[in-house]
């Protein structure tokens with residue numbers, strides 16, 4: 001099976017700082033993978049490399065077997081990688097519905113409306129369809145951002161700290177929503193500092209330290225790994 005994402009020996013330096021140092025990472029179609037590691041491990045840089053906001057110094061990044069290294073963010077998004085941000089950035093003065101008209105979908109208007117209706121229903125945003133986005137709670141803004149990304153029907157969604165700024169009660173619903181969408185076939189790579197969210201949400205967890213992949217497995221497996229305990233999870 002061709003991996004949805006394949007990162008092969010990727011390196012990224014900022015002057016003398018090596019942020020990503022020979023990273024290897026594979027994500028299979030439909031997987032739900034967590035990406036964890038201490039501050040400065042290279043997680044955000046990895047997301048920026050995957051989405052084309054940064055270009056690696058060396059190595060290769062492939063999407064569904066096609067080399068996308070150095071492609072523009074716009075082309076990578078059109079090819080099937082969506083991304084949400086730690087700090088959500090909806091168009092605050094537009095309604096929830098209008099925000100979902102913004103993504104440049106390749107389908108016609110009937111299918112566009114059908115996707116909007118389905119996503120508003122699946123992500124519990126129907127009631128706030130006509131509300132301005134800046135009136136939403138932190139968790140609802142995260143759901144709107146996820147809906148906006150899903151409008152393009154990506155093969156892989158990168159989530160940057162989905163739990164940050166979200167009421168823990170709503171987080172359980174968001175975990176259910178992500179898992180349900182994942183079961184429909186969309187792969188996810190999730191950066192998250194909250195280990196309870198990672199352990200509940202992800203079937204596989206990859207640990208970065210100093211720009212390298214030091215472990216991969218279920219949360220229970222990586223929690224028992226001596227190298228991981230020393231680098232990151234010693235206190236949990």
Ligand SMILES: Nc1ncnc2c1ncn2[C@@H]1O[C@H](COP(=O)(O)OP(=O)(O)OP(=O)(O)O)[C@@H](O)[C@H]1O
Nearest residue numbers: 014017018019037038039040041042043044045046
């Ligand atoms: N634009 C940049 N210019 C210079 N150094 C950078 C830049 N972006 C990241 N770095 C450095 O690269 C390293 C990795 O940073 P990165 O933000 O990817 O880590 P992270 O794992 O996402 O950390 P955190 O969990 O704190 O968000 C750090 O040493 C950081 O200071």
